[in-house]
Every structure is written in structure tokens, then in C-alpha cells.
Amino acid sequence: MDHTLSNLDRILQKAGTRSLTRKDVEYLLKIDTSDQLELLFEAARHLRDRYFGKKIFLYGFVYFSTFCRNDCAFCYYRRSNDRSYRYRKSADEVIAAAERLAESGVHLIDLTSGEDPLMYQDDNCHSFLIDLIEGVKKHTGLSIMVSPGVVADDVLQAFVSAGADWYACYQETYNRELFRNLRLHQDYDLRYITKKQALNRGLLVEEGILCGVGETVSDLAFSFEMMKELGAHQVRVMSFVPQQGTPMEGRSTPSRLNELKIIAVLRLLFPDRLIPASLDVDGITGLRSRIEAGANVVTSIIPPSLGLAGVAQSKKDIDAGFRTVQGVLPELDRMGLRAASREDYAAWVLAERGKLRYRSGKIAGVCQ
Ligand code: SAM
Numbered sequence: 108m109d110h111t112l113s114n115l116d117r118i119l120q121k122a123g124t125r126s127l128t129r130k131d132v133e134y135l136l137k138i139d140t141s142d143q144l145e146l147l148f149e150a151a152r153h154l155r156d157r158y159f160g161k162k163i164f165l166y167g168f169v170y171f172s173t174f175c176r177n178d179c180a181f182c183y184y185r186r187s188n189d190r191s192y193r194y195r196k197s198a199d200e201v202i203a204a205a206e207r208l209a210e211s212g213v214h215l216i217d218l219t220s221g222e223d224p225l226m227y228q229d230d231n232c233h234s235f236l237i238d239l240i241e242g243v244k245k246h247t248g249l250s251i252m253v254s255p256g257v258v259a260d261d262v263l264q265a266f267v268s269a270g271a272d273w274y275a276c277y278q279e280t281y282n283r284e285l286f287r288n289l290r291l292h293q294d295y296d297l298r299y300i301t302k303k304q305a306l307n308r309g310l311l312v313e314e315g316i317l318c319g320v321g322e323t324v325s326d327l328a329f330s331f332e333m334m335k336e337l338g339a340h341q342v343r344v345m346s347f348v349p350q351q352g353t354p355m356e357g358r359s360t361p362s363r364l365n366e367l368k369i370i371a372v373l374r375l376l377f378p379d380r381l382i383p384a385s386l387d388v389d390g391i392t393g394l395r396s397r398i399e400a401g402a403n404v405v406t407s408i409i410p411p412s413l414g415l416a417g418v419a420q421s422k423k424d425i426d427a428g429f430r431t432v433q434g435v436l437p438e439l440d441r442m443g444l445r446a447a448s449r450e451d452y453a454a455w456v457l458a459e460r461g462k463l464r465y466r467s468g469k470i471a472g473v474c475q
């Protein structure tokens with residue numbers, strides 16, 4: 108065994124019991140031989156199995172409005188892209204899609220939108236989404252995630268009261284300069300603080316970063332530290348996919364090895380948190396490698412033929428029916444994994460939300 112391999116062994120043995128240093132993390136992100144990579148992925152799977160066994164969670168995705176007031180450089184749905192596919196689904200359409208997803212066996216419904224200017228009218232009140240949360244909860248009984256972008260604190264409270272469990276909002280990077288170039292004209296601190304407010308309101312939070320957008324290894328390591336400090340319950344990475352009609356259209360998409368290494372490192376750093384394998388980057392063919400890198404949630408499951416879009420891959424595999432529970436289960440089976448039960452997922456959410464309430468109760472000086 109050569110010297111490099113033993114340094115890797117040392118770091119992997121430490122993971123799961125003690126914290127990794129920034130130097131360890133940067134070392135892991137730079138490994139590139141197939142032997143080293145296999146050791147990294149194996150360690151990540153091992154930790155995932157320790158906390159979650161052979162059970163994988165499945166998330167249904169409903170992009171209910173693709174209108175947006177923002178102009179993110181990477182996003183197909185940015186305000187100034189007049190070539191993007193825009194729609195607003197009615198509440199009935201969303202509920203029907205959510206019911207279909209629920210029947211197919213997903214554990215959660217993710218209600219996502221652009222920062223639709225309509226929702227910021229009437230005092231920023233987001234009443235359409237608030238009613239939607241209630242409707243979807245009533246018709247499916249599933250956990251609900253909302254991903255509507257930045258919203259006011261009282262809107263977060265209304266999401267909780269309506270039955271939401273999760274708030275997803277990705278910083279993309281914790282390098283402020285890079286953030287400015289990606290999320291043009293947006294407030295870095297406000298985006299971060301909104302997640303803190305969501306946690307204080309008792310919502311679970313998903314945080315995420317993009318890779319292949321000009322970040323360095325030390326930017327990544329710093330982002331992981333900030334994600335830890337935030338206290339996110341689900342942490343994700345997605346490879347940048349160039350979009351027609353955007354300023355980043357001509358950029359190339361990064362090697363998927365980077366995303367896989369990041370998934371594995373996230374698992375080492377956040378062994379008991381949820382980590383997605385998104386179908387939104389490479390469709391169903393990209394599932395196996397992400398799960399084998401340590402992910403434990405399949406996201407972006409979309410019912411076919413309803414005119415619903417993905418984000419980074421607006422159409423890929425959707426109408427072919429591959430981004431479905433039916434499409435995913437045989438893949439999981441081939442990896443010796445299976446879908447968790449509805450009860451398993453609900454219990455995880457309940458326990459984590461309980462810890463949050465206890466935490467905010469303590470902060471407020473109230474014993475619960
Ligand atoms: N509008 C809300 C927001 O931006 O928070 C919700 C949409 S959010 C689910 C869209 C996320 O998809 C972005 O935060 C980004 O991480 C990811 N995404 C968007 N465009 C992408 C692209 N071209 N390649 C990879 N990921 C992308």
C-alpha cells in the first residue's frame with residue numbers, strides 16, 4: 108500500500124466518529140485514482156447503511172409555476188429567458204399530480220416554483236401556495252416540502268400552519284463573489300437568513316450547492332462548513348447543466364466525478380442527514396452512481412404526460428416515464444436496496460421536527 112492510500116485510509120477511518128478537518132476534506136475532493144475513489148464511495152455507503160439501512164426515500168416533484176422574477180445566470184427559467192417553457196398549474200392540476208405521485212409510492216411532495224411575481228402581490232402573501240399546501244396535505248397525507256425561493260418570515264409561519272414540513276432553498280455556493288455572479292442582483296444574506304428563520308419556525312431545511320460553476324476545492328470545503336453551521340437536514344449537490352438562452356449557455360457541464368465525490372464527502376460529513384440523488388441532472392441512468400456514492404433519497408420523480416417540467420433537465424426522461432417510482436425501484440433492487448415505507452419516512456420527519464421544536468423551545472426559554 109502506498110503512502111497516498113494510507114492517508115486516505117486514515118481520513119476514512121476517522122469519518123463517522125470524529126470531525127474531518129478542512130485539509131482532510133480538500134484531500135478527499137482531490138483524489139482521482141479509481142482505487143481511491145472506490146474506497147471513498149465504499150466508506151460513504153457504509154455510513155449511509157449504518158444510519159438508514161437498505162432503505163431509500165423517494166421524493167415527488169411538482170414544479171407548479173415556472174415564472175420567476177429573478178435572473179439567475181444558470182437557470183433556464185430566469186426572467187429574461189424568453190425561450191423557456193413557462194406555465195402555471197392550477198390548484199386542481201397540482202393536487203391531481205400529487206395524488207398520482209402519492210399512489211405511486213413517493214414519501215414526500217416537493218412543491219416548487221420560480222419566485223413567481225404573482226405570489227409577491229397582495230403583501231407578499233403567497234396565498235396560492237399556502238392553500239396548495241393544505242390541499243396537497245389533505246389529499247395525500249404525505250410530508251410536504253416547499254421550494255418557492257426567498258419568502259418573508261410570516262409566510263414561512265403560514266407554510267407551517269398549512270402543513271409544510273420542509274423548506275428548500277439553496278445557497279449554490281458560500282463564496283460571496285461567485286454567488287453574485289450566479290444569483291444576479293440577489294441578497295446573499297437574506298437567502299441564508301430565510302433558512303435560519305425556517306428552522307426557527309420548526310421547518311426542516313434543505314441546503315444545496317452547484318458544482319461546475321467556477322468553484323474551487325476550498326470554496327467547496329467552506330460551503331460544507333457553512334452547511335453544517337446552518338444545521339440543514341438535507342444537503343445536496345447538483346452538477347451545472349448549461350441552459351439554452353442563458354448567459355451560461357456556452358459553458359460546459361462538469362465531469363460527474365466531481366458531483367459523486369461531493370456526495371460521498373457530504374455523507375462522511377453528514378452521516379445521518381438526507382442526501383439526494385437527483386434525477387434532474389442525468390435522468391434515470393445517473394441514479395446508480397449517485398446512490399453508490401452514498402445518497403439516500405431519490406428526488407425529482409415526476410408524473411409523465413401532465414406537462415410538468417424539471418429544473419436542470421426540463422424534459423429529460425419525464426414523458427418516457429423513467430422519472431417514476433416504477434422506473435426507480437428496479438434500479439434500487441439491482442443495488443440491493445429498497446424503498447423505505449411511508450411510516451419509516453414519516454417517523455424520520457417527526458423525530459427531526461421534534462428535535463427542532465425542542466431546540467427552539469429551549470431558545471425561547473420554554474420547556475417542552
Ligand atoms: N426558484 C426557487 C429557488 O431558486 O430557490 C426554487 C427553484 S430551485 C429548486 C432551483 C434549483 O435548481 C437551483 O437552486 C439550482 O440549485 C438548481 N438548478 C437550476 N438550474 C440549474 C442548472 N442549469 N443546472 C443545475 N442545477 C440547476
Ligand code: MD0
Nearest residue numbers: 254275385387406407418
Ligand atoms: C430536484 N428538480 O430534486 C428538483 C429540485 C427543489 N427542491 C428540487 C432541484 O432535483
Ligand code: SF4
Nearest residue numbers: 175177179182185221
Ligand atoms: Fe428563478 Fe429559482 Fe431559476 Fe433563480 S433558480 S431564476 S430563483 S427559478
